[in-house]
Amino acid sequence: MDSRICVLLLAFAAAVASPGEALSGTFPHCDEPVAPLAPPDPTICLSRNEVASPVAATGQALQGLFARTEEHVAAGRFDAASDALACADAIAGAAPAFRYEVVRRFGILEFRRERIPQALRHFHCAAEMAAASGDPVAQARDLKNVGAALRRLGDFQGALQALTTSLTMQRAAGAVSGAVLNNLADVYRDLDEPRPALQYYREALKWYQDNGEKTEAAHVLESMAEASLDAADAAQADAWLQEALATYRAEKNRVYELRVHDGLARAALAQGDLARARHWSASALAIAADGALPLPPALQRQIARTERLSGRPDAAIAQLRSALGSAVDDDPERVPLWEELAAAQTDAGEHAAANDSLRRANGEAREVSRAQHHRQLDWLRIRFETAERDRTIAALESENRARTLQLWGLVVSGLAAILGLWLLFERRRQRHRLEAEARRVRLEEELARYRREADALAEDRNLLKSLLDSRDDAACLLDAEGQILVCNRAACRLIGVDADQLTGQSMTAYLDAGDGAASETVFERMEDSTTQTLELATRDGARVAARITQWPGGGGRLVMELAPRSDVAAAAEVTPLDTGESDGDDMRQAFRVALVDLMLAAIEAWESATASNRIELAEKSRIWRVNIDDGRLRARAMERYLSVAKLPQNPRWRDVLRTAYYVLGQCAGMTAESRARLQGRVDVVLGFTRRDAMV
Structure with a gap:
């Protein structure tokens, strides 16, 4: 019986034990890994993200990674931001407080990457984790994010429900935020209900003003102005936009100034005031040139529209082509840019080009609609899988309850048998694992011991050099092949080579070519003799007398004593080993x-x-x-x-x-x-x- 059957039996037993309790469902993907890839090594990824905090200081390291994530997101480096959050996920581990923050920030990152279904999954998980930890303020914030994601998917009713629940929870906690009010207003505006939309916009505006958040208040004024423009109230829109512009100028925020110029030009055109529209267009171009800022595509469309309505379609066409060239492929603003280009080309008499631009507009509109449709399908698939899971659980629960009296004894005995077999199997596996591990440890210990003992057979060259340096005569210690193990200072001076150059080299390399072969023959005969003397010539021509003896420690090591030719007799001598009878x-x-x-x-x-x-x-x-x-x-x-x-x-x-x-x-x-x-x-x-x- 495999593990899935065991799980079902355990679930059945739990249902039997408390038949009146319903199974509590959780969001279907909360038990999946947060990061999209395998968790990285914490030390390596901290270094890669230039976070100096040690892994042990979890909170400090996470704050550094979160700050790095915000920098990457602000710069549009979404892959780098995902890598930083994956590192944070590896460091956070299973700690609820840390893991909650990682899940929430992954949702925000996916939202910024326009991966709305994936963002929604993280927002739902974060809301469940906040509810489990008993933090209504965090849960309300996550439900606000859920509502924002559902709005992007086109599920306005679901977004309205999530945002209303979030607002209710915030009011109960006495901590209403302007963001949830602004999001509710956006949803009502999408539902084409201007009255409640303006009501929530005004509440959000007042909240931001009361809390000193002037920039956010200006953003709300922009949204209110857009709603007024949609309702053909250009005069009110112009007044709100002027107020927002004054705020941005006071804060010297040139980027937001440019964005407001889009609405101001649109409001002027809506009122038929071309001179005022040209004024705002020129002002926007001056701000962009002064600050080396890119013009938003929507603003470029209003500038081109002003040029077209002023009777300069060629200038409008040039402006629109520049805007289309700089806009990213998936920017929804490309569709109205193509439509405006078609209008300008029509005014310029380029009807064939206008038809082509309209076809491009329709094609990109279909792509935008298809992308939106795919996002909705992804979310519907997730909801379907959730519903199917809940339906399966409910069916199993009902079936288990119906068979409680008949199968109780069978389940208990079956579980006991399975548990016994499992314990027996696990005990055998554990025993085998322990035996294998013991064999592995013994083998590693033996290998380490063998290597240590092999190394111990090699002499300590520093010690040998110290011993040889204490001698007045020139001496070298060689192995049986004539390789130099160590030479004392006197020998180095006699040969005329530095000690570091001698060590590890063959002695024949420092002898005259004719004596090299003779010395190799001497080394070969040393295994069957105790002493040999011979005359050699160094590479610089100096004649030396060499006396080769066995190293007292044995094992094939040789001692070569060197002296100038005048100090030693010239005749070569070989002393064979004494092979006479002895007690040993x-x-x-x-x-x-x-x-x-x-x-x-x-x-x-x-x-x-x-x-x-x-x-x-x-x-x-x-x-x-x-x-x-x-x-x-x-x-x-x-x-x-x-x-x-x-x-x-x-x-x-x-x-x-x-x-x-x-x-x-x-x-x-x-x-x-x-x-x-x-x-x-x-x-x-x-x-x-x-x-x-x-x-």
Whole structure:
């Protein structure tokens, strides 16, 4: 039985427990994500939005993001504003107060983007959240926004109901706002009811004036003037517009001044006063030129209309074409601009062009109507889905109540069985998850330990340099391949190279070309000898005597002591390892066998886990040198550790251990059995190396 059936059974049980209570519906999309995309990382998105507040200071960070959102919206950067709000949503989390503000601001953003159905969804959600938190003032504000969105969708009755409810709640709370009064007036004006529209406009005007909001009061005067112009009362419209203009001039708001000039020119034309219309047109052009402001399309239409009625259709045509060129594609003002252009072209005798302009006007009017229709359909779809959901819930509730007495026992027993099976299943899943997590943690700990132990086999170069610098003679510590691990100051001076340049390089690189090959042969023989002396020449021609000995710590490290040629005897000398019988022969032989077994096991594990060969192991680990013999790659040094008979007398046991640790640390796909077998051989070798005789 899947999870949906479980949900239905739980809903049935709840209905049975309280059969007299109706199921409470919520807006259908309130449980959907607020942001349109996956939530971003809070730290990254705060940095991207240039908000300095830390994520921990939630309120402070949100205020910074809200301020950034308002800046983006004011500049028309809606995608950036959406990104800032998505960041705020990620920071707010499930905190009701913070999430409410994010939802409300998303609605405002969608409203500004002309995505009215999406804005309405957010406004409804915000209203429900405000109601759930017991905040009537916030709920009334959100219902006002709902009304504004419904008005844009053409649902005037729904808008009137939402706004009336908002006003009633505000009056009950003693906090009536001018915005809800102004919105109610706009709805009544759309419903062609001028009397209540003017009544609410006057109330809104008085509220703004009483609260000292002069700019908002001027906006209301503009709306009242438009209503008067629609009612053919141009004289009253002109008086209100003059009052609004005086307010904008006092506040030096040039943008709003330009907007008022549109209404003033329209009022003058309505009264047949062309001289006054030309005055307002010239004044608007002067303000725009002085402030480098764009002319609103509606104002440009009135200017062109004034030119046309003044007998200058060509000037009107030029003005209208400029307006159409600057207006955005979805601007509803484009339709009257095309119609005015057709009228101007007709007056200019361009009848074919006028017909074309009328066709463009009709086409764009259809597009505007189609867009409005699509918005209404989106909202109707949401309402339909809501109604269907409520109908389904009501049907299920009725059916559940009818079958209460018959199915009560069945439901309880079924729920108990399902719960038991679910608990059993979850317990098994939890156990498996814990076992898998424990295995993963153990594997990660083992890999980390292997890498630490591999690193621990490499000497601390700073310590070694300090030890060598304490010596008066020139000395270098090399690995078995002749790579320089560290040189003291005396050796650097003798070779004539800085210490930082020597470290990690091959010693042969600083010798004469002829001596380089000889020194490589000496390094290869050191695995079977204790001391070698030879004469070398540096790159600058200086002759030096070199004495190469095994590092007391073993593991294939070499000490090269250098001296000027005059200080050391000229003859080359090789001292082989003492292979005579001793008490430690059995233990040494066992150690050599264990070392070969470890190398073979490491190669086998590597080849099994990676499906590659030992040459690739040598190349990737950088522990063993790869040579080219007869045109094919070989790791001669590594191959000597694959047989006890070929194993050097002074084996590089540290490099063998490093190889095993490299395989254990890098081959995560090894089987547990293979890993345990290789670790066992590592432990055997470590057991030998911990004895004084082997170290």
